[in-house]
Amino acid sequence: MSNTIIAIIIGFLVAPLVGGLISGLDRIITARLQGRIGPPVWQAFYDVIKLMSKESMVVNVWQAFCAYAYVSAAAIAVVLFFLKSDLLLILFIQAVGAVFLVVGALSSTSPYSQVGAHRELLQILAYEPLIILVIAGIYLETGSFKISAIYDWNQPLIFKLPFLFVALGYALTIKLRKSPFDLSTSHHGHQELVKGVLTDYSGPYLALIEIGHWYDVVLLLGFCSLFWATGAVGMLALLALTYFAEILIDNVTARMTWRWMLGYVWAMGFTLCSVNLIWVILG
Amino acid sequence: MKKMLGKIIASTRMKSPWILHFDCGSCNGCDIEVLACLTPVYDIERFGMVNVGNPMHADILLVTGTVNHRNKKVLTNLYDQMPAPKVVIAIGACGLSGGIFRDAYNVVGGVDRVIPVDVYVPGCPAKPEAIIDGAVLALKKFEVLRQQKLAV
Ligand code: SF4
Numbered sequence: 038m039s040n041t042i043i044a045i046i047i048g049f050l051v052a053p054l055v056g057g058l059i060s061g062l063d064r065i066i067t068a069r070l071q072g073r074i075g076p077p078v079w080q081a082f083y084d085v086i087k088l089m090s091k092e093s094m095v096v097n098v099w100q101a102f103c104a105y106a107y108v109s110a111a112a113i114a115v116v117l118f119f120l121k122s123d124l125l126l127i128l129f130i131q132a133v134g135a136v137f138l139v140v141g142a143l144s145s146t147s148p149y150s151q152v153g154a155h156r157e158l159l160q161i162l163a164y165e166p167l168i169i170l171v172i173a174g175i176y177l178e179t180g181s182f183k184i185s186a187i188y189d190w191n192q193p194l195i196f197k198l199p200f201l202f203v204a205l206g207y208a209l210t211i212k213l214r215k216s217p218f219d220l221s222t223s224h225h226g227h228q229e230l231v232k233g234v235l236t237d238y239s240g241p242y243l244a245l246i247e248i249g250h251w252y253d254v255v256l257l258l259g260f261c262s263l264f265w266a267t268g269a270v271g272m273l274a275l276l277a278l279t280y281f282a283e284i285l286i287d288n289v290t291a292r293m294t295w296r297w298m299l300g301y302v303w304a305m306g307f308t309l310c311s312v313n314l315i316w317v318i319l320g
Numbered sequence: 321m322k323k324m325l326g327k328i329i330a331s332t333r334m335k336s337p338w339i340l341h342f343d344c345g346s347c348n349g350c351d352i353e354v355l356a357c358l359t360p361v362y363d364i365e366r367f368g369m370v371n372v373g374n375p376m377h378a379d380i381l382l383v384t385g386t387v388n389h390r391n392k393k394v395l396t397n398l399y400d401q402m403p404a405p406k407v408v409i410a411i412g413a414c415g416l417s418g419g420i421f422r423d424a425y426n427v428v429g430g431v432d433r434v435i436p437v438d439v440y441v442p443g444c445p446a447k448p449e450a451i452i453d454g455a456v457l458a459l460k461k462f463e464v465l466r467q468q469k470l471a472v
Contacts, residue, residue: 239376
């Protein structure tokens with residue numbers, strides 16, 4: 038019982054703090070890669086608190102509702118992850134949140150917001166099937182969708198499912214809004230499409246979405262952590278390496294078009310997944 | 321408690337000013353200097369400043385160039401779309417008074433003819449150092465605005 042409460046507290050409160058810290062580190066490392074000094078580590082928190090204190094201007098009530106729905110779904114998904122619940126359930130709740138973000142952007146008439154929302158939908162279309170295939174692969178290997186059972190597995194899954202891990206990397210890049218897949222909105226490209234799907238969210242609502250993004254980051258890193266569940270050191274090393282690779286990819290690639298993204302991610306992702314799934318089934 | 325919250329908010333406002341840059345008919349000289357602030361040499365992101373493209377996300381409006389009858393509507397529109405609290409910085413001789421274009425038939429004059437301006441950064445073009453200095457002054461204005469709001 039007390040374990041459950043601790044897990045809920047960690048998922049609900051500590052996870053977004055970790056997510057914010059990661060995004061602060063991300064900005065510093067990105068700046069260093071570009072020969073700049075970069076903002077303080079706590080910058081993400083300064084931004085969110087500032088946004089919270091700004092005047093709230095909503096285009097319509099639906100948008101505000103969607104912002105709340107997005108952040109709640111993201112938080113619930115993370116809490117369920119820390120409760121070691123069912124992977125499929127977590128994925129679906131996270132997907133509901135992602136769709137609410139799009140619906141909120143679609144409810145405004147601004148063309149930037151609309152185009153951003155359409156691109157976000159295409160991104161969801163690109164990464165959701167990959168995550169489902171990754172979960173299917175984990176199931177084939179461990180025989181369970183339950184995170185508790187996967188964490189108890191006696192050897193790191195990455196040795197058996199390396200290609201699935203790469204496929205998850207594609208989903209991670211899209212979800213973290215990193216180049217070359219940062220089509221709908223991005224942390225760096227402040228001018229292209231204005232701010233894409235986030236254009237019409239402002240002030241406190243933008244802050245909510247930023248917090249939701251922190252939850253998403255933690256959730257996806259949680260998915261990655263399933264691949265090395267035998268020891269804390271190995272797990273942290275894997276996560277740090279993965280995230281650093283993401284930042285590196287973000288800085289060395291240019292933003293591509295959605296057509297390219299859909300073709301590339303599906304072709305590469307599905308090939309990697311099927312090779313790995315066949316390997317697991319035959320082996 | 322309320323006081324502490326106010327302090328936290330005030331300090332985060334100082335640490336995370338997001339800037340919207342509007343070229344209001346400038347000769348491009350001042351714009352290049354504004355963009356130079358983003359380069360590794362000056363790196364305004366050190367202070368948490370971000371150059372955003374969306375008035376709804378901005379705290380500070382940087383205006384370069386003169387206002388004319390055509391773009392004054394755009395300028396007021398951008399200003400109105402920014403959520404409070406907001407601060408306006410006029411940059412360059414043109415933004416201050418109309419500069420060398422002030423006698424042109426289509427020119428209204430400086431930015432303060434159309435929207436309230438809080439900080440004036442002179443120069444033709446204004447130096448990046450001066451622009452950063454102006455931005456720092458603008459941050460102080462946030463504190464003034466907060467005190468005013470508390471006083472009412
Ligand atoms: S102040 Fe000088 S450099 Fe700046 S826009 Fe005017 S003419 Fe150009």
